Amino acid sequence: MVSAALLTTIAVGCCIAAARLRRAEWPVRGPYVAVIAWQALGLAWGISTIGALLAFGLAPYGQGVFGGLIALAGDALSHDLYLSELAGTPFGASQVAAVVLAFGLTLVLFCGLVASFVQVVRVRRRHHDLLELVSRADPEVPGARILDHPAAAAYCLPGVLRSQVVISAGALEVLDSSELAAVIAHEHAHLRQRHDLVLLPFSSLKRAFPRVRVVETYYSAVALLIEMCADDQARRERSAKELAMALLRFGTKGSAAVPAGALAVTAGDQPDVVTRVSRLLNPAEALSRPAAAGVLLAALTLMSTTLALWHLPM
Known part of the structure; x- marks a missing residue:
């Protein structure tokens, strides 16, 4: 559940950061850097939101999001997938709903892009x-x-x-x-x-x-x-x-x-x-190189942290 909580924190943080970026004055001085920041926030929000849902839903596997997805696919292919505690697996209704919602959100975003x-x-x-x-x-x-x-x-x-x-x-x-x-x-x-x-x-x-x-x-x-x-x-x-x-x-x-x-x-x-x-x-004076480098580093850190949490086995 730790990865689910951390990914949820990132998703909420992306929303807060997007609101602050919308009102900030510095993007006018560095539009290229600001566009990259917007891209990082949008992508990190999507990945963290989907990841948080999957981390909660696949928590019984204890293998993180990626490991849980692989285990889920293996169980589905072997017809050994049960959706009830009475059937011998710890999946509850809320966890099933979280996985379904994650796949639904992924489908909506992907279909929208296509x-x-x-x-x-x-x-x-x-x-x-x-x-x-x-x-x-x-x-x-x-x-x-x-x-x-x-x-x-x-x-x-x-x-x-x-x-x-x-x-x-x-x-x-x-x-x-x-x-x-x-x-x-x-x-x-x-x-x-x-x-x-x-x-x-x-x-x-x-x-x-x-x-x-x-x-x-x-x-x-x-x-x-x-x-x-x-x-x-x-x-x-x-x-x-x-x-x-x-x-x-x-x-x-x-x-x-x-x-x-x-x-x-x-x-x-x-x-x-x-x-x-x-x-x-x-x-106005262009965005300074240290400031631009700081924004780019923050964007890189945000993306790498979000993806790393998909591998956190908790």
């Missing part, structure tokens, strides 16, 4: 095919396809074999050449670093728990950090002022809705746009 991936791939493929028909190349806008639409829009469609950056005619009307170049650099940063894959686990978590508002809040926090990461990459090629002005012009024009499966320079969320513009025009 369903999100399949849906995104399907939508992107359809959108790619549609763009071949309705968009056009423009020699004055290299690296992007032009979509004849009056609303201001700029987004990218990631892919393994084909990736595209799309700029609407409405965006070309409000952006000058330097601002347009900054926007394209931002979108190419999304494509190079595959930010869609970084965001996928959080979108699948939102899909698995659609009515849990806190999940939506954390998803939005990670999405904003990913946009900041792309902003930082774009600043290496263009000036921060150019990108900030582009964001403001999109806000003034009224940006179009982001297609499913795409990553846009702005999704029309005004508070987030204001945060990004303020960050670009008034850059």
Whole structure:
């Protein structure tokens, strides 16, 4: 039962840490490190929650989570699995329920991840095919396809074999050449670093728990950090002022809705746009290397400790 208690403590601690990270100010100064911290918290929460349920349910084996799962599978295959104390095994109803709940949660999370991936791939493929028909190349806008639409829009469609950056005619009307170049650099940063894959686990978590508002809040926090990461990459090629002005012009024009499966320079969320513009025009001191190393070490320790507890034979 010790491992069950420790894993439960980690799961609760991950929830508390996520709430504190959501309100913290330092992620704005180190978005890359903050995204890794979010990934570690999300993964550790899932592993520790499932592990705590399994550790409690499989406690009669006394072999830890991994050992208990192997023993459970062996008993099931040998048809020597009983679910009652009267039948000769110490499994109670609560322990059976814990194991069933653990497998159910695993199935929900896994199916959510697979369903999100399949849906995104399907939508992107359809959108790619549609763009071949309705968009056009423009020699004055290299690296992007032009979509004849009056609303201001700029987004990218990631892919393994084909990736595209799309700029609407409405965006070309409000952006000058330097601002347009900054926007394209931002979108190419999304494509190079595959930010869609970084965001996928959080979108699948939102899909698995659609009515849990806190999940939506954390998803939005990670999405904003990913946009900041792309902003930082774009600043290496263009000036921060150019990108900030582009964001403001999109806000003034009224940006179009982001297609499913795409990553846009702005999704029309005004508070987030204001945060990004303020960050670009008034850059704070970057997160120090010791602080970044401390966060990464904490994330590594959290993951290794959580996995090690699965082997604790108690």
